[in-house]
Amino acid sequence: MMGAPRVLFVNQTGVMSGAEYVLANLAAHWPGASAFLLEGGPLADVLRRQGLDVVVAPSGAQLGAIRRDRTLLAALPLVRRLQKLVFAIAAAARGHDVVYANSQKAFLLCALASFFFRRPLVWHLHDIMNERHFGGMQRRLQILLANRRAASVIVPSRAAADAFIEAGGRAERVRVVPNGIVLTPPQAVDRASLGLPQGPLVGVFSRLAPWKGQHVVLDALKALPDVQCILVGSALFGEDAYRQELEATVEREGLGERVRFLGQRNDVPVLMQAVDGVIHSSIDPEPFGLTIVEAMLAGTPVIATDCGASSEILDGGKAGKLVPPGDADALAKAVRDLFSDPRPFRERATVGRERVNAVYGVDTMRETIARIVKAAAG
Numbered sequence: 237m238m239g240a241p242r243v244l245f246v247n248q249t250g251v252m253s254g255a256e257y258v259l260a261n262l263a264a265h266w267p268g269a270s271a272f273l274l275e276g277g278p279l280a281d282v283l284r285r286q287g288l289d290v291v292v293a294p295s296g297a298q299l300g301a302i303r304r305d306r307t308l309l310a311a312l313p314l315v316r317r318l319q320k321l322v323f324a325i326a327a328a329a330r331g332h333d334v335v336y337a338n339s340q341k342a343f344l345l346c347a348l349a350s351f352f353f354r355r356p357l358v359w360h361l362h363d364i365m366n367e368r369h370f371g372g373m374q375r376r377l378q379i380l381l382a383n384r385r386a387a388s389v390i391v392p393s394r395a396a397a398d399a400f401i402e403a404g405g406r407a408e409r410v411r412v413v414p415n416g417i418v419l420t421p422p423q424a425v426d427r428a429s430l431g432l433p434q435g436p437l438v439g440v441f442s443r444l445a446p447w448k449g450q451h452v453v454l455d456a457l458k459a460l461p462d463v464q465c466i467l468v469g470s471a472l473f474g475e476d477a478y479r480q481e482l483e484a485t486v487e488r489e490g491l492g493e494r495v496r497f498l499g500q501r502n503d504v505p506v507l508m509q510a511v512d513g514v515i516h517s518s519i520d521p522e523p524f525g526l527t528i529v530e531a532m533l534a535g536t537p538v539i540a541t542d543c544g545a546s547s548e549i550l551d552g553g554k555a556g557k558l559v560p561p562g563d564a565d566a567l568a569k570a571v572r573d574l575f576s577d578p579r580p581f582r583e584r585a586t587v588g589r590e591r592v593n594a595v596y597g598v599d600t601m602r603e604t605i606a607r608i609v610k611a612a613a614g
Contacts, residue, residue, distance in 0.1 A: 250277020393545035416601030532588030
């Protein structure tokens with residue numbers, strides 16, 4: 237990345253989730269890059285190990301009160317703190333060529349700070365800009381600031397681009413760049429060494445949140461008495477009540493012998509290779525679906541809900557099985573078909589692995605975004 241602009245990456249949370257893994261992959265080996273995090277956490281350690289200078293907002297930004305689906309009035313008690321953050325971001329930006337906001341709240345603050353730092357601002361939008369995830373006032377403010385302050389708006393899929401434009405965003409600002417992952421070859425795995433059961437086994441790899449649809453998977457399992465399931469992921473953003481609901485459902489429906497909650501894991505690629513199928517169960521449109529790509533790379537059959545970017549990633553169903561979102565019966569039938577006749581699913585999995593290697597490599601993502609950032613700096 238010779239001659240790369242000096243970039244200040246700004247991110248809201250320090251918790252490692254989908255957008256944060258993308259940021260970590262993107263920022264690696266970026267000369268002269270720094271990071272400004274509104275909250276501390278594991279992401280700060282990851283970025284420091286990659287050689288970035290990392291600044292964490294003093295005492296944390298405490299922006300949890302500003303929920304995407306709520307009015308901005310919830311932020312009024314935080315006005316003084318937000319003002320300090322805006323000025324801190326503006327001060328940090330002066331030593332860089334481009335400011336890169338990697339989250340929705342980070343972009344809001346960076347856009348306000350851009351009136352003071354006079355540097356190009358790039359927004360990496362990792363969300364579907366619709367009423368399900370954002371309140372009306374928030375959408376209008378974000379679109380207004382994006383249209384007036386962002387040099388480019390990077391989105392991971394055509395579905396995310398269409399939602400942004402439909403909300404009023406300027407189409408000429410949008411750049412579709414699929415999220416990239418490190419391309420590693422599959423390896424031999426042993427279920428016993430991983431503590432996993434033998435027999436038909438599927439896995440769901442996602443944070444525990446209502447819109448991720450784990451409850452639909454549990455409903456489907458009621459019709460699949462011979463199938464076991466692992467749920468990999470935690471409730472990260474105030475969604476502990478949902479985890480408790482899932483656990484209560486498992487107990488109430490007698491699924492305790494077949495469903496395991498594994499929490500956050502660092503060996504997701506290995507676990508994906510160990511299961512017979514990966515289920516992506518989101519009931520609302522996904523802006524991307526990194527776990528789908530990871531499962532495709534693992535060579536494991538994928539069953540995904542047909543909303544958001546899933547069909548785009550799975551090439552219209554050529555690389556995986558698509559089912560309607562929120563339809564437990566359709567999901568149960570797809571899982572039943574997987575175990576009764578696995579050959580078509582394995583053929584799709586082979587296509588999926590080839591597609592990942594051709595389209596979704598991390599180097600492709602880095603090179604494309606580097607060109608966008610360089611153009612913004614110019």
